[in-house]
Amino acid sequence: MDEKDLEKEISSQKYSTLVTKLKGRFGRSILETSVFRGEVTHVVEKDVIADVCSFVKRENDMQFNFLSDVLGVDSRATLSCFEVVYHLYSIPFKMRIRLKVRVKENETVPTVTSVWRSADFAERETFDMFGIVFDGHPNMKRIYLPQDWEGYPLRKDYPLVGYKDEYNPFGVEKK
Amino acid sequence: MAEIIPIENGDTDLMTREVTLNMGPQHPSTHGVMHLILHLQGEKVVKAEPDIGFLHRGMEKIAENLLYPQFVPYTDRLDYLSSMTNNLGYVMAVEKLIGIEIPERGKYVRVIASELSRISSHLLAVGAWGLDLGAITLVLYAFREREMIMDLFEMLCGARLTYNYMKIGGVRGDLPPGFKERCREFVRLFPKRVDEYEGLLTGNRIWLQRNKGIGIVSAEDAINLGLTGPSLRGSGVSWDIRKDEPYLVYDRFDFKVPVGENGDCFDRYMCRVEEMRQAARIVEQALDQLPEGPVNADVPEFVAPSRKDITTNMEALIHHFKLIAHGFKPPVGEVYTSIEAPKGEIGYYIKSDGTEKPFRVKIRAPSFVNLQSVDPLSRGLYFADVVAVISSLDPVFGEVDK
Secondary structure, eight states: OOHHHHHHHHHSHHHIIIIIIHHHHHGGGEEEEEEETTEEEEEEOGGGHHHHHHHHHHOTTTOOOEEEEEEEEEEHHHHSEEEEEEEEEETTTTEEEEEEEEEOTTOEEEOOTTTOTTHHHHHHHHHHHHOOEEETOTTOSOSSSOTTOOSOTTSTTSOTTOBOBTTBTTSBOOO | OOOEEEOTTOOSSSEEEEEEEEEOSSOGGGTSSOEEEEEEETTEEEEEEEEOOTTOOOHHHHHTTSOTGGGHHHHHTSSTTOHHHHHHHHHHHHHHHHTOOOOHHHHHHHHHHHHHHHHHHHHHHHHHHHHHTTOHHHHHHHHHHHHHHHHHHHHHHSOSSSOOOEETTEESSOOOTTHHHHHHHHHHHHHHHHHHHHHHHTTOHHHHHHHTTSSOOOHHHHHHTTOOTHHHHTTTOOOOHHHHSOOTTGGGSOOOOOOOSSOSHHHHHHHHHHHHHHHHHHHHHHHHHOOOSOSSOOOTTTSOOOHHHHHHOHHHHHHHHHHHHHOOOOOSEEEEEEEEETTEEEEEEEEEOSSSSOSEEEEEOHHHHHHTTHHHHHTTSBHHHHHHHHHHHOOOHHHHHO
């Protein structure tokens, strides 16, 4: 979607709350905004993610009281960072919004478990699969893999067949 | 180190020690491979920690290495008790990404398959729940009706468990001859069968005592915990994606969204029972309204030709081969699509980098999210109540561990 279409979309009633209000409140902390297939995505600075989440949850004309999911994306090849994506839903207003933060390797992201308790498992899964640590999470440990597992399987440089060890003779040799 | 504390009645001679009990990973009432670490004081639960991952198959990693259509059969194996809805969520997400719409008849056929799937999933949920709490008869009854749905699905797609029926751009084939009649027969018979289940359980004193007032969660807490589906609606939150964000043709049907009042196990049971009745109503209306026409979108760039065309038309065969071997390239972008699966909101996030393989697929599995409420729901209850709590959440571990 080009800039013109984006402006047209944003000026519609549906998106004015989701875009204008959030940008008005957080200004430069909203790094990017896009609309694709009717879905609004804001890229926000990682330090303010918990504040943004609290704001959209408590604001009267948004009330994003439901956290659908938190997930990671390994965008190191294109953006030189990982992305953490939050899908929120407002049960009273029947709206969805997507928030994103970008995080470099070995950087941490503030947890949103204080905003929604449901972030607990989702953030643990993101840590388990990508190695992204969530600051302040009450139980930051692996959820699917054994606690002594090495590596983070959903990173793009992790081989599909795994690394070779005594249990996985067909895996890739570690460099 | 275990802590030694006096019991509640103040009797200092009688002491109880906090013990850790490992329940599972292959305990029949954990509905799959869940290892539950229970911290108990006597019979009372202090804390319940779910330990999962025994089945982890790396579905999302596999998805990144397959063409878009090739991942459809993998979604069957998530919630294997309701494969149709898993398929549906994924194909709808891909359709949104590439921007196509399927014909009316295809939408109705998808609704019929999804609602039958909901009934079969709830039948097993309620049946296994009865089994867990000692009501063995119920599971036999539930399987009797489930078999009828299996027969219908076998007519549709030839499988009885991993139904790979939905495809990007429609469904694999139109309703076969005789399907409508048998389906009508089922939805006519089914409400009476639900009455039988209710006769066995709903007024049953043991069933009431094992479920009423057990595992209570308020509406606010349920939302905060991320509960969806009947587990959320049992707490009185009337949120159903079929009503609130209608997809396919759900806005054309008259059906109710049952909600509970107390948010206990019994309310979650009643929601499932009522949802089965409502699903049968939807199927009946869909059969009545079923329009004529094609079931697949006519978009050769993304949708494979029908089986009939492949066997009679050389061009169609080449086209089919090209699509299967090379797939298609959706535009760069990201979408999230969610539908109301029997267990709750199943969502697919797809990020496309413009190549024929998805850059990232994330599955928002309702069983996985619902499972984190085992701890808050079980605290302060007796050990035996944990079984009722797990059953009331209806987890399926193919989906939890994906």
